[in-house]
Amino acid sequence: MVDYTYDDDGNPVRRLNECYEDAFSDSEDLINPFVIKGDGFDVTLSLARGMISWTTVSPKVKKSKIPLPGTATISKGTVDLPLKDIYGVQIKRKRAKGQVEGEGLCQGFTVYTYYQFGPNCWKDLVIDFEHPSESLCNKYYDGIYSFIKDFPGRPHSLKFFMQTHAGARTGSQLYRSRILPMLKAANLSVDFLEIQHSEHVKQEMIHTNIDDYDCVVAMGGDGTASKVVSGLLTATQTRNDVEIRQGFTPSRPAMPVGIIPTGTTNHIARSVMGLADPITAVLYILLGYSVPVDVCSVFSDDKLVQWNFACQYGFGANALRYANNFRHNLLPKSVDAAIYKASSKKKLIPYDCDVEYIPAEDKPKEGDHTVCFRGCTVCWTEDIKEEEEVEECLVQPFNDLNTSNNSDTFVDLSKDESPWKVSKGSFLQLALFCIPARSEVAPEGLSKFSHLNDGCMELVLVKHINRKDFIRFLKRHGNSKNQFDFPFVEVIRVKEVKFRPRLPTGWKHTDRKFHEIQYRMSKLERQASKGSQILEIDDSDDDKDNDNEMRSPLDDMSDVDSDEYEDGDLKGSSNSGSRKSSAGSNRSSEQKQYINNNNVIVNSAHQDRNLVGPQYRMTFADMDRMKRKKKQIKKEEKAKAREERHLRTKWNLDSELVDKYELDFKVHHGLISLCGRGITPGSVFQEVGCLPLAR
Structure with missing residues (x-):
């Protein structure tokens, strides 16, 4: 139940219960006899006090047969139950065969509340007030229903997501047998959906109008709760036209998220409620208790x-x-x-x-x-700001050279x-x-x-x-x-x-003995040695180029060639020149050649071979080889x-x-x-003992 409204930082501002209860201050009290568990009681309904009380009329009854509900108190045989602890009320009828719901003989009215079963555990409790007068029961029904239907923080319509495969996979049976009757008793409108795949919640929240619901419920484990919270927050940013990027300031959703734990770890629900009990979680949702997280x-x-x-x-x-x-x-x-x-x-x-x-x-x-x-005082305090306090103005002129505007927290970059x-x-x-x-x-x-x-x-x-x-x-x-x-x-x-x-x-991944420091040192050594080799090669190349420039074509000829040239036709220089020119033209037209030290003509040109014929088809052996290669790649x-x-x-x-x-x-x-109240200070945590890993 929401006792406070919250500001943007999640801190409480003022109480709501007192303002709401003031609207019933002029209501008259109803006092009439009813039968509870076979014993007679005088039942008093006081809307002005927000209380329903019953006192035994039999001196023999010293103790009530029902557990003390909610935050009820007992004094001198009178039990006072606050109406805020009631999540539903109905007229009790005995229906004959063929009669539908709402028809039949009135036997009284039923109140749906809870009782505490330990520091953090709650159990649902049904109390029947029996009386044959339908008009009298309707007065009590109308009074209680008018008080609880618009109580602050309580939902009227739910968007319900259930993961059937969470935990022990008993979510469907639990919903039909226990949770659904409680939702019907609270007279809630439920839009139920079973989660089919990992993106189901996200897709559903995109096309859902969140204004049509008062609460979003996630029934499952931590993964289901996280997906529902993510879907609600993303839908809220889309609805408020907030661009989702790094450093942005998100908008806060107007509705809470209820988590019904049915998973394995349930660390989100346990952190908010203190235990992973589905019935306690449903009661928190129906009564409207929530805490900012x-x-x-x-x-x-x-x-x-x-x-x-x-x-x-x-x-x-x-x-x-x-x-x-x-x-x-x-x-x-x-x-x-x-x-x-x-x-x-x-x-x-x-x-x-x-x-x-x-x-x-x-x-x-x-x-x-x-x-x-x-x-907890570290999280938030209940101190209410007085209106007379003067708030310091935090708005300052923006200087794009000294500040960074990429988030909601301004960081001074001038430092x-x-x-x-x-x-x-x-x-x-x-x-x-x-x-x-x-x-x-x-x-x-x-x-x-x-x-x-x-x-x-x-x-x-x-x-x-x-x-x-x-x-x-x-x-x-x-x-x-x-x-x-x-x-x-x-x-x-x-x-x-x-x-x-x-x-x-x-x-x-194939190097089993890889060491990063040794790798970097060897890399530096290779680079150093490679640099020295490049310098030596460059020097030798330069020397060779200089030698080639200084040498004449006659240096390539052998001694025999020079003797033959000298003893031969010295006078026919013109004929020899013509022969050289013709040989040069033939060499240029044909493939390039050069003369090595052994006076052998070597062909240095690239041999281009053009394949002519039909396209090559892989044989069965080649296909087998390719399969083995692909298998090796996957391995x-x-x-x-x-x-x-x-x-x-x-x-x-x-x-x-x-x-x-x-x-x-x-x-x-x-x-x-999140729907919950936090951990009670009197909680006792049971020690797990030695985990199964002491081997």
């Missing part, structure tokens, strides 16, 4: 990939990949088997990464190791220091959390000190260490100890992050992909694997509202 936008090549709450690279992504492989065969223990395999000696691989980030403001000392409970910090190294795991990300494996969360609405992300960097220490880090997630209290774990509160994987220069490609997995892996974005590597992340403060 930070969302992270993920971009790749200046294109929006999706909106996320928890992102993991390295060990977290590998564990998800193995869990998807084990889902069909080892469904109850698929997560345990995936964690064990991903942390084995062969699969626990470090990844070289370049991480750039903008650090957030320093967290107060009391918020360093503070868990985000209900009413020498850049807001971006760089962290390079080899990491076993890299993660970004906008929420604590609680699950069965990590009851207090993968990042237990993350807050829902503080406007920051927790960047967790786990450096390359031995397997024994990394398993110690994993086991800390299952108990109440601080899993970040290790020297090889670094946690940074950030606003924006740029991630780039690093591949070694000159790396080849090499698989080997290359297998080796590349040792250097980089996919991203785990809210339990969905994304085959993109260079990503940009930015957190948006309180952008989305």
Whole structure:
């Protein structure tokens, strides 16, 4: 139930309940006898107080047979149930055969509420007030319905998405048997849709008018919830004509998102509600409870990939990949088997990464190791601004030389220091959390000190260490100890992050003993030796050219030729010149020739051969050879992909694997509202104990 309205930063401004209850201050109270669980009670309906009460009329009844509903109180045998804890009311009738709904003998009216079953768990509760007078029951029905139908924050129409293959695949049966009767009792209009493929939610939200609904519901796992949130946020930006690009300021949706957890991990629902109970989630939706939550936008090549709450690279992504492989065969223990395999000696691989980030403001000392409970002061406060306070004007003249207008946060470029910090190294795991990300494996969360609405992300960097220490880090997630209290774990509160994987220069998948430093040194040596060889060749070529210019044609002739020339026709120089000219013309017309040192004429011209005849047809042997060649190429490609997995892996974005590597992340403060109330301060987290990887 929404007790406050929220500003653009997700902070509460004023209460709504008090303003709403003032409209019924002049209503008269109704007091009449009814029968509850076979005992007589005087039932009082007071719209002015927003309360329905019943007091026993029998002195023998000392304790009510029904659980204490909602936030009801009992005093001197009188139970006071606030009307805000009622999500539905109906006239109870006994129908004969052939009668439809709404017909039959009136037996009283039914109130649909809830009772608390633990710190965070709620169960639905049905209370029948029996009385034969239909006119009297209608007065109570009309009074209660008029109070709850327009209560602030409560939905009237739902856009419902259900993933039937999530978790143990029991979503369809759960919806028909438990959830649908609760929706009918609340008199809601439901637009139901089963998700058929990965792009179904995105395509549906593009063509949906979001103004026709009060709430969007995602029934499934973390992947389904993330897709529904992404679809709603994208549709909101399209409706408000906001260009989706890096550094933009998104518009906040006017409706909340309800998550009914039926998946495997359900870290989004557990972070908002404290547990993964579908009935509790439905009650939060029907009663209108919601909290603002930070969302992270993920971009790749200046294109929006999706909106996320928890992102993991390295060990977290590998564990998800193995869990998807084990889902069909080892469904109850698929997560345990995936964690064990991903942390084995062969699969626990470090990844070289370049991480750039903008650090957030320093967290107060009391918020360093503070868990985000209900009413958390780190997330938001309940202080209301007084109208007399003078707000400081934040609008300043824009100077395009000193500022950058590529985001909602102006960065002063006139300063020498850049807001971006760089962290390079080899990491076993890299993660970004906008929420604590609680699950069965990590009851207090993968990042237990993350807050829902503080406007920051927790960047967790786990450096390359031995397997024994990394398993110690994993086991800390299952108990109440601080899993970040290790020297090889670094946690940074950030606003924006740029991630780039690093591949070694000159790396080849067939080179098993590749070393990047040795490769670069050998490359420099080859370049140096190659440069010296070029200089020597150039000098020799120049010498040869000079010698050719100084030598005469007579130097190529042998001693015999010169003697014959001298003893021969010295007087017939003109005849010899004519012979030389004719020989030169014949050589120019024919192929080019030269005389080597052995006085042998060698043909140096290029022999052009033109193939004449029919086009060549491949034989069966050639076709066989081509098939073997293609098979070998595919084998090499698989080997290359297998080796590349040792250097980089996919991203785990809210339990969905994304085959993109260079990503940009930015957190948006309180952008989305999720149905829930947060974790109660009295929550007791059950320790998992020793994870199945101590081998």
